Amino acid sequence: MSYDFDFSFLAEKWPAFVAGAWLTVQLTVVSIALGFAVGTICALCRVYGGAVLRRLVGGYVELIRNTPLLVQIFIVYFGLSSLGLKLSAEVSAVIALVVNMGAYTTEIMRAGLQSIQRTQLEAADCLGLTRLQAIIHVVLLPAMERVYPALSSQAVLLMLASSITSQISAEELTATANLVQSDTYRSFEVYIVVAVVYLALSALYRLAFWLLALVLFERKRRLGTAL
Known part of the structure; x- marks a missing residue:
């Protein structure tokens, strides 16, 4: 059995792959940023909030972590x-990805927050820091630094999982590949190209998170161990 590889379609189709990859980046960058914000707020509520608030956040986390992302996307889209709120595929994809990222970020950040001793907050009060200053400088940044590798890995996983949004016709990279292979009938070659692009995007995201860590965390900047 022999197979002749033919990548000649790239000469004509490469702009479609670039557009699909760019939409993947746009969707995931927005989703990661908003999902981190949602997850951080929920983690603060789960660690420092009242009993009712902790239960509500816990229910949200368990619901999202124990259902498939594809089902979550279908529910949103x-x-x-069905309820009369018609959203585009891209907006629906972002909402679903934000909700999903938020749940996982909640648990990651909760672990970081719980690693901060309450005596450090008491010391911040003694130094005259406001509650907001104490939360940002004494709690959030150190907690985020401790769980940063897990956060960055989760963000890369979300970028890879965004391929599922092709099921609601969001024209990201995987959806583009589906269209190209149906047009060229070169499925093997098309998905090899897509795999290479995803590998490149993963490397790019990890580089971006490494650079971000150097900016955010002085200790890591001194040691040169951003991740």
Whole structure:
């Protein structure tokens, strides 16, 4: 059995792959940023909030972590449409990815927050820091530094998982590949190209998170161990 590889379609189709990859980056960068914000707020509520708030956040986390991302995307896209709220595929994808990222970030950040001793908050009070200053400088930044490798890995996983949004016709990289292979009938070659692009995006994201860590964390900047 022999197979002749033919990548000649790239000469014509490469702009479509670039557009798909760019949309993947846009979707995931927005989703990671908003998901981190949602997760951080929920983690603070789960660690420092009242009993009712902790239970509500815990329910949200368990619901999202124990259901498939594809089902969550369908609920947002088809479910909201059935209720009369029609959203584009891209907006629906971002909402679903933010909700998903937020749940996982909640647990990651909760672990970081719980590693901060309450005596450090008491010391911040003695130094005259406001509650907001204490939360940012004494709690959030040190907690984030401790769990940063897990956060960055989760963000890369979200970028890879964004391929599922092709199921609701979001024209990201995987959706583009599906269209190209249906047009060229070169499925093997098309998905090899897509795999290489995802590998490149993963490396790019890890580099971006490494550079971000150097900016955010002085100790890591001194040691040169951003991740």
